Amino acid sequence: MTQRQVQHPIHLQTQDLACGRGDVALVQDLHLDVAGGAGLLLRGPNGAGKSTLLLTLAGLLHPLAGTVHISGADPDSGPLVHHCGHKNAVRARLSVLQTLRFWCEINGGGGLAPEAALERVGLLRAAQLDANYLSAGQQRRLVLARLLVSPRPVWLLDEPSAALDAAGQSLLIDLLAEHFATGGLAVIATHDEIILPQLSTFTLGGAP
Amino acid sequence: MTGFLGVLKRELRLALAGGGEIMTLVLFFIIVGAIVPFAVGPDQVLLARIAPGIIWIAAFLAMLLGLDRLFRPDRDDGTLALYRLADMPLAGVVAAKVIAHWLTAALPLILASPFLAMILAMDGPAFLRTLISLLVGTPALAAFGALGAAITVAVRRGGLLAPILIAPLCVPVLIFGVGAISTLGGPGQATSAMLLLAALSLMAVALSPFAAALAIDWTEE
Numbered sequence: 001m002t003q004r005q006v007q008h009p010i011h012l013q014t015q016d017l018a019c020g021r022g023d024v025a026l027v028q029d030l031h032l033d034v035a036g037g038a039g040l041l042l043r044g045p046n047g048a049g050k051s052t053l054l055l056t057l058a059g060l061l062h063p064l065a066g067t068v069h070i071s072g073a074d075p076d077s078g079p080l081v082h083h084c085g086h087k088n089a090v091r092a093r094l095s096v097l098q099t100l101r102f103w104c105e106i107n108g109g110g111g112l113a114p115e116a117a118l119e120r121v122g123l124l125r126a127a128q129l130d131a132n133y134l135s136a137g138q139q140r141r142l143v144l145a146r147l148l149v150s151p152r153p154v155w156l157l158d159e160p161s162a163a164l165d166a167a168g169q170s171l172l173i174d175l176l177a178e179h180f181a182t183g184g185l186a187v188i189a190t191h192d193e194i195i196l197p198q199l200s201t202f203t204l205g206g207a208p
Numbered sequence: 209m210t211g212f213l214g215v216l217k218r219e220l221r222l223a224l225a226g227g228g229e230i231m232t233l234v235l236f237f238i239i240v241g242a243i244v245p246f247a248v249g250p251d252q253v254l255l256a257r258i259a260p261g262i263i264w265i266a267a268f269l270a271m272l273l274g275l276d277r278l279f280r281p282d283r284d285d286g287t288l289a290l291y292r293l294a295d296m297p298l299a300g301v302v303a304a305k306v307i308a309h310w311l312t313a314a315l316p317l318i319l320a321s322p323f324l325a326m327i328l329a330m331d332g333p334a335f336l337r338t339l340i341s342l343l344v345g346t347p348a349l350a351a352f353g354a355l356g357a358a359i360t361v362a363v364r365r366g367g368l369l370a371p372i373l374i375a376p377l378c379v380p381v382l383i384f385g386v387g388a389i390s391t392l393g394g395p396g397q398a399t400s401a402m403l404l405l406a407a408l409s410l411m412a413v414a415l416s417p418f419a420a421a422l423a424i425d426w427t428e429e
Binding site: 058059060078079081082083085086087088089090091093094098101102103105106107108150 | 210211213214215217218221222225226281284285286287289290291292293294295296301428
């Protein structure tokens with residue numbers, strides 16, 4: 001990953017954050033402070049607002065109140081946030097490699113070459129395959145490759161381990177460890193066990 | 209720039225790999241034009257006179273058909289969220305999509321228009337003017353179409369809403385498009401109509417990406 005992430009310790013902070021869908025607030029008065037090199041596991045029952053919170057942190061949803069602030073980053077380095085939602089953004093009729101190259105083109109490169117990233121996530125053999133033929137777990141691996149081709153300091157991952165096999169789970173943990181080692185931070189909504197010393201757990205209350 | 213070309217490449221690749229879609233649009237265009245003679249009767253003089261209007265209406269309707277695939281599939285599979293976090297302005301993405309939309313939904317129609325001109329008994333010079341006015345005017349239709357598609361992208365089953373929304377915007381394009389072809393308005397009328405059509409196209413293409421990007425940012429929850 002890039003050097004600048006090491007030089008500028010990055011912080012993700014929220015102040016009195018309230019977020020929700022429409023007028024229904026799911027999360028209220030949230031104060032989070034995640035520093036570079038560490039991560040936060042979001043836990044909570046279905047419907048507690050984990051995905052909504054991640055979307056709000058990414059700036060894809062407007063907060064109902066409060067602010068999300070990312071500090072310590074070089075303002076010229078482009079977008080800081082990777083958001084991986086439930087949808088994989090994978091389209092039929094494009095090959096795996098074409099899909100990843102396209103992501104690299106719109107997000108800006110600077111990380112691994114697409115082929116190298118595919119090898120890292122174990123999809124190099126399927127590179128020429130129509131991306132829609134991939135299994136659910138393979139599509140999640142392809143999404144992980146997106147994080148590698150365009151380094152960004154903030155990863156917001158929504159159930160990244162869903163559909164991943166055991167090897168995929170340990171791949172995810174390896175990638176997260178590398179990300180933390182280069183000063184990145186991550187917020188991860190998950191129901192699975194992701195065990196890393198840098199990760200702390202935050203539980204969202206049980207809304208309807 | 210890499211991102212802009214990347215979006216353009218992806219759109220063209222998807223449209224060409226889809227195969228049937230472009231062909232469907234072209235067939236629709238020809239069929240709309242071809243059924244008019246059945247409706248108005250086999251009067252060659254009348255047909256030749258209204259032919260420019262028929263070609264323009266057929267092109268307009270055919271271009272509306274392709275609108276729904278402009279943003280909706282991207283929204284459904286999550287690519288739109290990716291665009292909003294991409295290292296390029298959303299307006300740049302929309303501009304690339306407008307260009308791709310014109311290349312895949314307007315250019316094939318223009319290439320197929322000689323066939324329609326033959327059916328409608330147009331003479332050579334009139335057909336040439338039609339070709340030029342289509343080339344100049346269809347970018348405006350593509351730009352307005354992108355705007356309509358962007359506004360309705362969050363509306364479930366909004367597929368028919370976009371055409372209704374942008375039809376009024378497209379009226380001037382049709383007026384000047386047909387005006388640039390017909391020679392009925394006296395000397396100089398066709399030229400000034402063509403110039404106005406060009407101005408309309410340039411303005412629509414320049415401004416619609418920003419408007420459409422704003423619409424996507426606002427309507428996306």
